[in-house]
Amino acid sequence: MTGTPAGEVTEAASGARLLVIGSRGLSGLPGIVRGSVSQAVLESTSSPVLVIPSRPLKPERE
Secondary structure, eight states: SSSSSSHHHHHHHTTTEEEEEEEOOSTGGGGGSSOOHHHHHHHSSSSEEEESSSSOOOOOOO
16 A cells, blocks of 8 residues: 555445444544544545544534
8 A cells, every 4th residue: 555544445445335434533623523534535435434433422512
């Protein structure tokens, strides 16, 4: 593998019925819920993607 992590995941998952990817969510505002790799995969694949956060999301306050 010589490409970017997101590019390699996207290429390996080409034609997948569902792509499941984890996210640590450590990078900036978009990374609050999704990490940069999972965000890039979401933007570059036509397959459905399920992003699993590594920590529970905090519920919204009413």
